[in-house]
Amino acid sequence: MTIDVWGLGLQAINVLILVWLLSRLFWRPVAAAIARRQDTANAVIATAEATQARADAALAEAMQARAGIASERSATLDDARTEAEARARAILTAARGEADAMMKAATTAMERDAEIARKANAARASELSLKIAARLLERMNGPAAQSAFLSQLITAIEQMPAADRAALADGANGLEVVTPGNTDADHEKIEKAIQTALGGTPKLRFVTDPGLIAGIELRSPHFVLHNSWQADLAQIRKAVTDGQ
Amino acid sequence: MNSPLESAILFQLGPVAITEAIVTTWAIMTVLATAAVLLTRQLELRPTRRQAALELVVSMLDTQIAETSGADPAPYRGFIGTLFLFILMANWSSLVPGVEPPTAHLETDAALAALVFLSIVWFGVRRGGVGGYLRTFAAPNPVMIPLNMMQSLTRVFSMFVRLFGNVMSGVFVIGIVASLAGLLVPVPLMALDLLTGLVQAYIFAVLAMVFISSTIQDRRAGSPDADPSPSPTQKDT
Incomplete structure (x- = not known):
């Protein structure tokens, strides 16, 4: 049994050439493909993680x-x-x-x-x-009431100052004697009593005013002597009105 | 039947006798290179079944190297993988009628063993320099230098003899049986020879990786930045 050294060397060279060929043509390309896919997968995973992180941040x-x-x-x-x-x-x-x-x-x-x-x-x-x-x-209203009003009138005239009585008595226009409607006999009685009270002969003119109800009033252009129930009622009305 | 210890010389190139084993080796090289070109023509990001199968082979090889050496498989992938594919194809070339496997001849197996020996030196020197590689012979102490040097030769010699013995014996037995019992009787033996060829290719590749990695591990264990990973178990059959 002998070993052909040339053959041994040639076979070693052949195997070395084959190692070089397959390294170039097979092992490196396939390993590179695996590495490329792993890199891509890692990049995709990193992108997904970044996207997930962004999504988490956005959430x-x-x-x-x-x-x-x-x-x-x-x-x-x-x-x-x-x-x-x-x-x-x-x-x-x-x-x-x-x-x-x-x-x-x-x-x-x-x-x-x-x-x-x-x-x-x-x-x-x-x-x-x-x-x-x-x-x-x-x-x-009756003779008694009229008589009482006459008395009150005479009293009121007598209580007036003498100068006023004289002015009334000497008045040119005379005096109006207002009655509610006495008879002539009453007129004479009233006229006499007034003249006596005034102390003169004033010109008296009798005026009938049923509104007086009862009473006798003297009126001149500048003077009124109220002496009637109408005047009393008017005074009462005024007092009531003022009191309200 | 020709003696398996002798190679038939087909022609002569100067001092070099071109034997049948060398021609068969060239044919195997051509087939492997052509197949590599054809199979790796279109490698896409989305792999086809063919590409997936190729990547599975490479991944398995890387895993085997990583588990054996504990190192990055890239520097050793081409050498170890090519050894495995070539020995496998060479062993299985006996299926082609009239072809004797190159690994059934001394020169091919001796060339493979010599390449493994040189690769151990190459990777050892590349890893730790000439001094670092030589210091691995003094581990664990200088007394072991003669024994380690003898071991570095004998272990590759054992690889060479193992491969040669297994393949040659298979071819020899099949030849004897075929000459005695006709056509169909050797078929089971040929099937067994296929299995033997696969196992021997695997063993040769794994042992080559183990020897390379043992040199690397020795260097790594002696360096300050030693890797704490355990030393791979040497397999020997």
Whole structure:
């Protein structure tokens, strides 16, 4: 058994050439393809992780914005509620004040109306009472009443200052003697009594006025001596009216 | 039947006798190179079934190298993978009628063993320099230098003899049986020879990687930045 050294060397060269060929043509390309796919997969994974991170960040931002919106909404609602309550309180206060003013005005108006009504009633009552009194006094009108009024007239004239009595007595236009409708005999009696009281002979002119009810009054252009139930009732009416 | 210890010389190129084993080797080289070109023509990012199968082969080889040496498989992938593919194709070339496998002859197996020996030296020197490689012979102590040197020769010699013995014996047995029992009787033996060829290719490649990695591990264990990973177990059959 011998070994061919040349053959051994040639076979070693052949195998070395084959190692070089397959390294170039097979092992490196396939390993490069594997490495390229691994790099691509790593890049895709890195991109996916980055995208995931961005998505997580966006989600966190959205959640934060959502929380901000919720808090802002809550704050806005609180503000609106507070403002609405303040406005409602203001409106209520204004309405209450307005209602108080209206009630006060109504009360005032009611009091005024009541006062007016009361005054009107009082006026009507006084008028009615005066009418009743006038009716009653009409029934009481008679010679006795006239005689009493004459006495009162004479007394009133006598109580006047002398100068006034003289002026009345010397008056150029004379005096009107107003009666409710006496007879001529009464006229003479009245004329005599007045002349006596005045101390002269004034010119007397008798005027009939049923409105006097009862009584005798002296009238001149510048002087009136009231002495009748009409004058009394007028005075009472004035007093009642002034008292109201 | 020709003696398996003798190679038939087909022609002569000067001092070099071109034997049948050399021609068969060239044919195997041509087939492997052509297949490599054809198979790796269109490698895409999305692999086809063919590309997936190729990548599976490369991945398995890388895994085997990484598990054996604990190092990056890229520097050793071309040499170890080519050894495996060539020995496998050479062993299985006996299926072609009239072809004797190159690994059934001394020169081819001796050339492969010599290449493994040189590769151990090459990778050892590249890893730790000449001094670093030579210091691996003094591990664990200088007394072991003669034994380590003898071991570095005997272990590749054992590889050479193992491969040659297994393949040659298979061819020899099949030849004897075929000459005695006719056509169909050797078929089971040929099937067994296929399995033997696969196993021998695997063993040769793994042992080559183990020897290379043992040199690397020795250098790594002696350096300050030693890798704590365990030394691969030497396989020997």
